[in-house]
Amino acid sequence: MxxxxxxxxxxxxxxxxxxxxxxLQGKSKHINNINHLNxxxxxxxxxxxxLKSELPNRLSEKFVKNNFLxxxxxxxxxxxxxxx
Numbered sequence: 601m602x603x604x605x606x607x608x609x610x611x612x613x614x615x616x617x618x619x620x621x622x623x624l625q626g627k628s629k630h631i632n633n634i635n636h637l638n639x640x641x642x643x644x645x646x647x648x649x650x651l652k653s654e655l656p657n658r659l660s661e662k663f664v665k666n667n668f669l670x671x672x673x674x675x676x677x678x679x680x681x682x683x684x
Contacts, residue, residue, distance in 0.1 A: 629657075629658060630658055630659075630660060630663075631658050631659055631660075631663065632663060634667060634677060640656075641656065641658075641659060642675065644656050644659065645659065645664050645668050645675060646670070646675045648664060649668070649669075649670040649675070650670060650673075666678075
């Protein structure tokens, strides 16, 4: 199951969110929890998938690939099913 997170306008330009200052990205070193992401993190993840942009240092490629996907130009969070 996936949750729709963003659908930027078709004419949007890259924001280079991975280059935003650390003060805007927060103080935590590495994100391992979806609830700790901010708008800049989500934009950086979106640009990473679509434009092959670098991820900010606080986001690991493994975390991003295990928790997000792009479908029809929209970013989705992959919800995990509870262990049965």
